[in-house]
Amino acid sequence: MNSRPQPKRTLTAQLNALRTTALCLFAVSMILLCAFVFMLTSMGKVGGSSDETTATSETTTVPTTAETSATEETTTESTTEATTTGAHASYPADTKIIALTFDDGPDKCTPQVLDALERNGVVATFFMIGQNVSGTDASVLKRMVDLKCEIGNHTWAHKTLTKLSVDEAYEQLQKCDQAIMDKIGQKATVIRPPEGAGLMQDGLFKYSFENKEYVVNWDDVCCPKDWAKPALGDAHYTAQYVIDNASDGSMVLLHDSHQSTADSLDEMIQGLKDKGFVFVTVSEVLESRSASLGLTVEKATSKGWDSSMLMEAYPGGPVYGVRYAYVSSKLMFEERKKS
Numbered sequence: 001m002n003s004r005p006q007p008k009r010t011l012t013a014q015l016n017a018l019r020t021t022a023l024c025l026f027a028v029s030m031i032l033l034c035a036f037v038f039m040l041t042s043m044g045k046v047g048g049s050s051d052e053t054t055a056t057s058e059t060t061t062v063p064t065t066a067e068t069s070a071t072e073e074t075t076t077e078s079t080t081e082a083t084t085t086g087a088h089a090s091y092p093a094d095t096k097i098i099a100l101t102f103d104d105g106p107d108k109c110t111p112q113v114l115d116a117l118e119r120n121g122v123v124a125t126f127f128m129i130g131q132n133v134s135g136t137d138a139s140v141l142k143r144m145v146d147l148k149c150e151i152g153n154h155t156w157a158h159k160t161l162t163k164l165s166v167d168e169a170y171e172q173l174q175k176c177d178q179a180i181m182d183k184i185g186q187k188a189t190v191i192r193p194p195e196g197a198g199l200m201q202d203g204l205f206k207y208s209f210e211n212k213e214y215v216v217n218w219d220d221v222c223c224p225k226d227w228a229k230p231a232l233g234d235a236h237y238t239a240q241y242v243i244d245n246a247s248d249g250s251m252v253l254l255h256d257s258h259q260s261t262a263d264s265l266d267e268m269i270q271g272l273k274d275k276g277f278v279f280v281t282v283s284e285v286l287e288s289r290s291a292s293l294g295l296t297v298e299k300a301t302s303k304g305w306d307s308s309m310l311m312e313a314y315p316g317g318p319v320y321g322v323r324y325a326y327v328s329s330k331l332m333f334e335e336r337k338k339s
């Protein structure tokens with residue numbers, strides 16, 4: 001008879017033990033959950049500091065193609081850690097970045113250039129002439145977008161802006177953007193004035209400011225001058241010149257109208273990869289290296305735009321937030337000589 005109550009007590013005890021264990025497990029899991037949530041919140045705060053706080057409204061806009069391209073490159077380049085600031089990715093100083101740029105197209109070699117970019121898994125920026133855009137099949141421009149390349153405005157008719165009135169310059173840029181818009185439903189994000197001339201032209205200033213398009217020239221130091229001999233007609237020379245002279249933040253001036261330039265790309269890209277370069281868009285160079293490229297609000301304010309206006313338009317502030325920037329080859333060169 002003793003054996004009967006015993007199992008009952010054991011069962012009750014077991015049930016109690018089980019209940020206690022369940023309660024303990026519940027409590028522990030709640031603590032762990034709280035800790036996890038706290039950790040996530042803190043990480044979010046740390047990640048959102050500095051650069052990202054400067055981005056504000058721009059970060060909330062639809063991510064651009066360039067941003068996704070940077071993300072993809074990061075996965076292939078193990079040493080690269082790009083973080084998102086503004087509309088584009090930002091690369092740390094210990095990563096060597098470079099932007100290949102092709103002016104004056106679309107032209108006969110543009111499809112070959114795109115083939116080379118795709119084959120090598122890299123991006124570039126195309127500064128296109130509006131007239132050429134309007135005479136080109138939309139599929140060519142769509143392919144640039146598909147390959148995560150950046151679209152640049154090189155005026156409607158390749159006019160030297162210093163020879164135009166303010167209104168004429170403005171119209172040249174507007175018409176080019178409209179031509180691009182008609183083909184792919186989006187306008188350019190960067191501007192390069194023909195011949196690199198007229199960086200302080202008011203029409204250019206006004207248009208780029210209103211449309212938040214960076215104004216950039218190129219890096220003279222690594223420019224192979226592919227429109228003239230010895231680079232013209234010599235793919236190997238063109239490739240080697242860029243490989244030998246490129247440095248972090250270089251924007252390489254090339255033209256997709258020259259066969260030798262198109263032919264140089266496989267060798268050029270491989271050589272640059274061997275030297276550790278990561279290929280990015282022009283906007284990404286600007287947003288990652290603006291501090292070292294000599295881009296300052298002073299350049300803009302010297303033309304009469306007051307800094308509060310710039311701050312209002314680009315709440316990020318004077319360095320990362322200001323999308324309007326002058327990068328002349330001279331400025332870059334001088335900045336590099338200083339360092």
Ligand SMILES: [Zn+2]
Nearest residue numbers: 103104194195
């Ligand atoms: Zn040009």
